[in-house]
Amino acid sequence: MIDWFAFASVAAASLVAACSLVATYALGVRLMSSTSDVLPRTRRLTAIVCFAVCGALVLFGIYLVVPALHGG
Amino acid sequence: MDITLVVALVIALALFFDFTNGFHDTANAMATPIATGALRPKVAVAIAAVLNLVGAFLSTEVARTISGGLIREGDGGVQITPLMIFAGLIGAIVWNMVTWLFGLPSSSSHALFGGLIGAVVVGAGFGAIDGGVLLSKVVLPALLAPVIACSVAFLATRLAYLIAARSDSAQGGFRYGQVFTSSLVSLAHGTNDAQKTMGVITLTLVAAGFQTAGTGPEFWVIVVCALAIALGTYMGGWRIIRTIGTRITDIAAPQGFAAEASTAATILASSHLGFALSTTQVASGSVIGAGLGRDVRSVRWRVAGRIAVAWLITLPAAGAVAALAELVARLGVIGVAIDAIVGVGVTVFIFIRSRRTVVAHHNVTAAAESGERPKAARGKAVVR
Numbered sequence: 001m002i003d004w005f006a007f008a009s010v011a012a013a014s015l016v017a018a019c020s021l022v023a024t025y026a027l028g029v030r031l032m033s034s035t036s037d038v039l040p041r042t043r044r045l046t047a048i049v050c051f052a053v054c055g056a057l058v059l060f061g062i063y064l065v066v067p068a069l070h071g072g
Numbered sequence: 073m074d075i076t077l078v079v080a081l082v083i084a085l086a087l088f089f090d091f092t093n094g095f096h097d098t099a100n101a102m103a104t105p106i107a108t109g110a111l112r113p114k115v116a117v118a119i120a121a122v123l124n125l126v127g128a129f130l131s132t133e134v135a136r137t138i139s140g141g142l143i144r145e146g147d148g149g150v151q152i153t154p155l156m157i158f159a160g161l162i163g164a165i166v167w168n169m170v171t172w173l174f175g176l177p178s179s180s181s182h183a184l185f186g187g188l189i190g191a192v193v194v195g196a197g198f199g200a201i202d203g204g205v206l207l208s209k210v211v212l213p214a215l216l217a218p219v220i221a222c223s224v225a226f227l228a229t230r231l232a233y234l235i236a237a238r239s240d241s242a243q244g245g246f247r248y249g250q251v252f253t254s255s256l257v258s259l260a261h262g263t264n265d266a267q268k269t270m271g272v273i274t275l276t277l278v279a280a281g282f283q284t285a286g287t288g289p290e291f292w293v294i295v296v297c298a299l300a301i302a303l304g305t306y307m308g309g310w311r312i313i314r315t316i317g318t319r320i321t322d323i324a325a326p327q328g329f330a331a332e333a334s335t336a337a338t339i340l341a342s343s344h345l346g347f348a349l350s351t352t353q354v355a356s357g358s359v360i361g362a363g364l365g366r367d368v369r370s371v372r373w374r375v376a377g378r379i380a381v382a383w384l385i386t387l388p389a390a391g392a393v394a395a396l397a398e399l400v401a402r403l404g405v406i407g408v409a410i411d412a413i414v415g416v417g418v419t420v421f422i423f424i425r426s427r428r429t430v431v432a433h434h435n436v437t438a439a440a441e442s443g444e445r446p447k448a449a450r451g452k453a454v455v456r
Contacts, residue, residue, distance in 0.1 A: 003208075010338070011220045013345060015227065017337035021253075022228040024329050026235035029245035031238075042275040054249070061256050064340050065263050066130045 017057070025054045074248045078154045079280045081412065083273055085161040087300045090269040092168040094124065094304020097265065099312040100177070100335070100355035101257035104362075106330035106436060107317030110247035111254070113308070113433035120258045121306035127262020128270075128298030132333040141205045142185055143192050150196040154276050155312030156188070158408070159195075159401050161272070163187030163394025167386060169422045175311035175319075175431070179350040183390040184268065185210060191398040209348065214383055217349040218357030220340050225358040228330035229365025236326060246325035253332035260339050261351055266301045270294060310431040316356060318437055319375045321363030331355075331362040336451040353383065 006012050028050030031043050038048075102116040111119070145152050164187035165181070167342040171178040192200050236242040268288045281345040283290070289297075317323060323331070335351075335358045342349040356379055397415070400407045 006345055007216060010341045010345045010347045010349070012225075013341040014220060014224050014334065014338040017341065018224045018228045018330070018334040019231055021333045021337070023231045025234060025246075025249050025329065025333075026232045026242075026326070029242045029249075032235045032245060033242050051167060054252075058252050058256055061336055061340055062259065064344055065127070065256075065260050067133055067263075068130065 021054055021057050024050050024057075036047065075154065075280050078158060078408070079276055081408070082154050082158050082161065082276045084270045085158060085165065085415075086269050086276070087296060088185065089161050089180075089272075090166050090266065090297055090300035091304035091307075092165055092425065093265055093269070093344065094121075094301040095307040095309035096172060096180050096304075096312060097261055097352060097353055098305050098309045099316045100256045100261060101332070102352050103313045103315075103317035103355070104323050104331050105247075105250045105254045106313055107260055107323045108247060108250065108325045108328045109437075110250035110325065110328065113310075113313075113436055117306050117308045117433075119255060121302045122265065123255060123258040124262035124305045125298050125302035127259050127264075128266035128301060129294065130259075130348075131263035131267060133263075133267060134233075139393045140321070142202060144191060144200055144202055144388050147363075150192060150200040152188075152192065152275075152279065153157065154280055155401050155408070156191040156195045156398060157272060157276055159191035159398035159411065160184070160187035160189075160394045161411070162397040163190050163390040163392070166393045166415065166418055168388040169419055170389075171382055171386070172309060172311060173422050173426055176379055177212070177312050177352050178379075178382045179352045180265065181268065181350060182210065182214070182383075182386045186387035186390030187394035189387070190394035191392070194395045194398040194402075196301070202232040210387060213347070213349050214353060217338075217342075217382075218355040218360070218438065220349070221334055221354040221357030222361035224234055224338060224366070225331050225334035225361030226365045228334050229327050229362045231324040232330045233366065242253045243325045246329040249329045250325065250332060253329060253336055256336045257332055257339065257351075257355070260336065260343075262301070264343070264351070269297045270298070273297070291330070294319075308433065308436075310433065310436045311426075314393075314431055314436050315375065315379070320356070320359050320372060320379075321370045323359065323362065324366065327362035327366055330365065331358040334358040334361065373408055 029049045031047035031050065032039070096116055098120050102111070102120050105111040106113050106116050143152065144150060164183040167178070167183045167186070168180060190202055232246070236246070270293055274283065275288045275295050278285050334357045338349065338354045339351055340359070360371055360376055397411045401411050
């Protein structure tokens with residue numbers, strides 16, 4: 001019959017991955033959008049770190065998609 | 073009947089199915105970035121086409137069985153003949169064309185499975201179908217996929233609005249992000265869907281004795297399948313893009329980003345943790361979740377309900393068409409000729425019918441008819 005454990009792990013993994021990606025990106029967007037013209041340096045740096053984390057997550061996604069990269 | 077002719081017909085049909093699969097599924101990745109204006113429609117379908125082409129070459133995981141275990145094929149089971157595959161493909165193609173005409177995002181895999189099941193039931197009886205596998209691999213995942221995707225997208229959308237607020241300056245940032253998430257969905261699609269057609273063609277060649285059993289697809293098979301799905305993707309399937317992008321709910325950039333992130337995450341998780349889910353159903357579920365995450369009243373349940381009905385009847389409907397095609401095909405050469413002519417006739421008819429109300433890149437994001445506007449959108453401006 002149905003593999004409920006596999007189902008639960010898919011649901012949990014999707015939730016964690018999607019929410020961490022969206023939260024990190026949203027944080028980056030918020031830090032970058034400012035009413036003043038000049039962003040403080042730390043704020044800009046934190047935003048860049050956020051986007052870098054998102055980029056890493058997307059690259060991990062590509063790694064999972066391409067079987068040649070992980071020996072599938 | 074000449075086996076070479078049947079094999080040639082099956083290959084032609086399989087490639088056409090691959091093509092319909094392409095334009096049916098462009099919407100999964102590209103409906104939301106088109107709806108929010110993150111990508112211009114033509115650019116979006118071009119990116120999706122290239123990624124599907126590339127994806128088809130990247131993955132070598134070709135299905136070992138045509139039906140994925142739904143049909144008891146091979147040793148000790150039924151022998152799936154090229155003629156059954158022929159009838160099954162006709163059922164799948166006709167159903168993909170009909171759902172496209174109505175702009176319904178139905179699963180191409182389900183249409184293919186349904187078609188093959190219909191043809192095999194007529195050819196070999198109900199005993200050839202594994203009911204348990206049907207329930208656990210098709211029916212239950214079809215119910216669970218939209219639920220998972222919808223919940224994930226709901227939470228992701230809430231988070232996006234919570235953190236980045238509803239400021240206008242945030243919109244541009246999310247639009248930029250959408251380009252990456254939708255591309256990831258496209259690539260994942262490319263590595264999955266073209267493989268199905270490669271599997272069908274390869275197993276047909278094996279069944280007909282043109283290829284040794286247990287060998288992978290010939291290089292030309294990979295090339296033509298990749299081209300067929302990429303060309304189909306580039307055609308756009310604008311009707312389905314309109315349904316997912318603008319009819320289910322009005323999508324703003326943060327919602328689009330959250331929906332695609334959820335779609336990508338769910339599909340990648342499902343293909344790596346052994347619980348296969350339909351890309352189409354996940355993508356539609358994500359869009360509903362994104363709608364609920366911003367405003368519960370913004371989802372048009374009538375549209376969602378129509379899509380759900382299409383999901384439920386995809387497998388039996390494709391199966392019924394294929395069963396009929398298989399019955400006719402048993403008449404011999406005449407039967408196969410009738411099938412082929414009727415199949416082409418239906419496809420051409422649907423195409424001509426579709427010209428009455430053209431949906432293409434220029435009007436894909438045009439507002440829904442007044443009757444389909446949700447209460448929340450009436451009277452006040454929608455937050456975008």
